[in-house]
Amino acid sequence: MKAFIPLYMANVREFVRDRSALFWTAAFPVMFILIFGVIFSGGDSINFDIGVVNEDGAASERLVESLQAIEVFDVTTASREEELQALRDGDRSAVIVIPEGTGAAIGSAIMPASDRQQSQGAALEVYYDPADQNTSQIVLNIIDRIVAGMNESITGVSPVLTVEAREVTATELTNIDYLLPGILAMSLMQLGLFGTAAPLVSMREKGVLRRMGATPLSRSALLVSQVAFRMTLAFLQTAILMGVGMLAFDVQIQLGNLLQIVLVVLFGASMFITLGYFLSTLANTEEALQGIVALPNFLFMFLSGIFWPVDFMPNWIRPLVDVIPLTYLGDLLRKVMIEAGSYFSTERSVLVLGIWLAVTTVLALRFFRWEPQG
Amino acid sequence: MTAIEVTNLRKVYGSLVAVNDISFTVNEGEVFGILGPNGAGKTTTIECIEGLREPDGGEIRVLGQLRRGEANGIKERIGIQLQTTGLYPLLTVSELLKLFGTFFSKSLPVDELVRLVSLEDKRNTRSKDLSGGQLQRLSLALALVNDPELIFLDEPTTGLDPQSRRQIWNIVEDLQRKGKTIVLTTHYMEEAQTLCDRIAVMDGGKIIALDTPEQLINQNFETAAIEFDDRNGATIEMLSALPGVKEAKRDGGLVTLYSYSTPQTIEAMITAAREGRIAFDDLRVRKATLEDVFLKLTGRRIRD
Numbered sequence: 278m279k280a281f282i283p284l285y286m287a288n289v290r291e292f293v294r295d296r297s298a299l300f301w302t303a304a305f306p307v308m309f310i311l312i313f314g315v316i317f318s319g320g321d322s323i324n325f326d327i328g329v330v331n332e333d334g335a336a337s338e339r340l341v342e343s344l345q346a347i348e349v350f351d352v353t354t355a356s357r358e359e360e361l362q363a364l365r366d367g368d369r370s371a372v373i374v375i376p377e378g379t380g381a382a383i384g385s386a387i388m389p390a391s392d393r394q395q396s397q398g399a400a401l402e403v404y405y406d407p408a409d410q411n412t413s414q415i416v417l418n419i420i421d422r423i424v425a426g427m428n429e430s431i432t433g434v435s436p437v438l439t440v441e442a443r444e445v446t447a448t449e450l451t452n453i454d455y456l457l458p459g460i461l462a463m464s465l466m467q468l469g470l471f472g473t474a475a476p477l478v479s480m481r482e483k484g485v486l487r488r489m490g491a492t493p494l495s496r497s498a499l500l501v502s503q504v505a506f507r508m509t510l511a512f513l514q515t516a517i518l519m520g521v522g523m524l525a526f527d528v529q530i531q532l533g534n535l536l537q538i539v540l541v542v543l544f545g546a547s548m549f550i551t552l553g554y555f556l557s558t559l560a561n562t563e564e565a566l567q568g569i570v571a572l573p574n575f576l577f578m579f580l581s582g583i584f585w586p587v588d589f590m591p592n593w594i595r596p597l598v599d600v601i602p603l604t605y606l607g608d609l610l611r612k613v614m615i616e617a618g619s620y621f622s623t624e625r626s627v628l629v630l631g632i633w634l635a636v637t638t639v640l641a642l643r644f645f646r647w648e649p650q651g
Numbered sequence: 652m653t654a655i656e657v658t659n660l661r662k663v664y665g666s667l668v669a670v671n672d673i674s675f676t677v678n679e680g681e682v683f684g685i686l687g688p689n690g691a692g693k694t695t696t697i698e699c700i701e702g703l704r705e706p707d708g709g710e711i712r713v714l715g716q717l718r719r720g721e722a723n724g725i726k727e728r729i730g731i732q733l734q735t736t737g738l739y740p741l742l743t744v745s746e747l748l749k750l751f752g753t754f755f756s757k758s759l760p761v762d763e764l765v766r767l768v769s770l771e772d773k774r775n776t777r778s779k780d781l782s783g784g785q786l787q788r789l790s791l792a793l794a795l796v797n798d799p800e801l802i803f804l805d806e807p808t809t810g811l812d813p814q815s816r817r818q819i820w821n822i823v824e825d826l827q828r829k830g831k832t833i834v835l836t837t838h839y840m841e842e843a844q845t846l847c848d849r850i851a852v853m854d855g856g857k858i859i860a861l862d863t864p865e866q867l868i869n870q871n872f873e874t875a876a877i878e879f880d881d882r883n884g885a886t887i888e889m890l891s892a893l894p895g896v897k898e899a900k901r902d903g904g905l906v907t908l909y910s911y912s913t914p915q916t917i918e919a920m921i922t923a924a925r926e927g928r929i930a931f932d933d934l935r936v937r938k939a940t941l942e943d944v945f946l947k948l949t950g951r952r953i954r955d
């Protein structure tokens with residue numbers, strides 16, 4: 278294995294001297310986040326205009342007050358018709374309707390926390406505009422937390438309501454917070470599709486693999502050094518994106534979760550790098566490969582919920598969405614990086630990504646070639 | 652001492668028999684050439700010996716060891732130049748030589764390698780910026796990284812200009828003086844004749860002749876070759892009947908007469924021309940070469 282470091286350094290030199298590779302790996306994701314950041318954040322953070330319709334009267338006044346207390350919510354109160362019209366006009370991010378009997382249900386305080394969705398009296402109606410998906414998702418997420426907090430407080434453990442509300446206001450989630458983990462997930466995918474498969478096919482096409490195969494160098498040493506180098510790139514991208522996000526857009530990354538973030542990046546990058554190795558077996562030339570990777574690239578990018586929440590996609594497409602690995606990588610990254618917006622359970626995400634990793638590993642090992650098929 | 656022993660080697664691609672049951676030995680310290688046209692089976696033969704291809708039949712011994720599968724022990728002792736060498740395009744000459752050195756348990760210093768192939772002033776040039784001749788010399792240097800006893804060169808000068816070819820020849824002659832065993836394939840007659848101690852002539856997957864260049868020529872021709880461009884289309888029969896002619900060949904308009912007695916044949920040609928039976932241009936007389944041997948053995952020129 279004395280060739281490991283020199284081979285790794287050969288990869289580094291090739292990479293650093295190749296301006297287009299440097300661009301696609303380092304500059305492209307940053308550009309992405311800058312563009313999204315400028316479009317969506319427009320400042321430090323977004324305030325959401327929330328319409329609150331209190332149909333329950335004085336009994337729910339405390340609930341209205343607690344909603345008003347949330348810093349990122351600019352709450353207006355009016356009638357249902359007026360507020361829904363304002364939502365249609367684009368003047369509201371969401372409208373929360375507190376139906377009659379809510380206060381009574383809270384007052385009775387007999388509702389177990391786990392049953393809150395089923396209990397009739399306390400079901401808040403939330404209206405939102407699906408066209409403004411990122412905003413809606415964040416607002417729904419915040420409301421969800423408030424309700425969860427209230428339910429806990431109602432069941433009489435402790436006055437968690439205010440604590441929860443403060444936590445939400447402290448986090449001040451914006452669209453860019455929401456998008457950053459998705460962009461990182463996309464970068465890791467493209468590291469596998471373009472950053473791994475393409476150079477591999479090129480090295481095979483030009484006979485680089487063959488030439489090194491004519492020496493005593495073990496083939497596993499060559500592969501290990503390549504994977505190690507790609508993994509370095511994965512962490513480089515993670516660091517760049519997190520750095521730009523935090524410095525330029527004040528993204529609230531949970532640095533306390535650094536270990537989890539590292540683990541998820543390692544897991545996701547392994548999966549996509551292995552996918553790259555498998556995809557490289559399907560083409561003899563770099564041109565042919567570009568055609569082959571374009572399909573998963575676009576499919577995964579737009580159907581995975583890294584740019585908009587999974588919920589907003591039509592039902593018929595959901596089976597596809599639910600098997601795309603990028604869906605789960607984005608979701609996991611969102612969970613560990615900004616502690617929000619997680620749609621799937623961690624177990625499910627890890628399971629689906631694990632299956633992908635296992636399948637691509639088997640396929641890559643089975644079909645990997647050192648010479649073009651001829 | 653025998654460096655390589657090939658017995659009944661056979662390699663088949665689908666329905667094509669690329670190498671058809673060939674046997675030969677290469678002695679230590681000799682330059683052994685495999686000469687033949689494209690598609691003769693030269694590269695397949697050399698790559699089977701190198702261990703890059705798995706033979707379908709026969710036995711190969713390299714440096715006393717039976718070749719089977721990935722034998723890295725032998726890879727340490729041989730140097731391989733492939734017909735086309737793929738390299739990291741953005742690494743420099745010395746970076747590549749250093750990198751390849753780490754693949755072997757022992758390696759020559761980069762300084763010595765660049766001197767061997769006269770690339771001292773290109774040490775810091777990236778491989779993609781080298782000329783064809785320089786790239787070929789780099790690829791030769793890569794084959795020498797581990798100071799091998801046995802060196803394989805697959806068409807080392809194909810596509811190079813005469814000056815670059817001459818440079819490669821000088822390097823090969825240097826290596827030979829150092830006592831290295833060299834196996835090279837080529838379709839250049841002149842190259843085989845200049846460099847090789849012995850030559851196996853291959854055609855259609857078979858070895859059709861194997862000897863020293865001098866012996867190959869002498870065995871086939873005790874004659875000189877008279878060549879001219881024929882304007883009249885004289886028949887082979889008529890040409891063969893000229894005094895002193897052992898054999899007549901025609902390749903398009905180019906006629907070659909192999910003659911035991913050059914003055915006699917030329918005199919008869921001039922007489923025939925005066926009588927209008929033949930007309931010739933550009934008459935020249937030369938010694939027979941390997942080119943003639945190949946033409947005689949196969950009925951074709953090697954570049955066809």
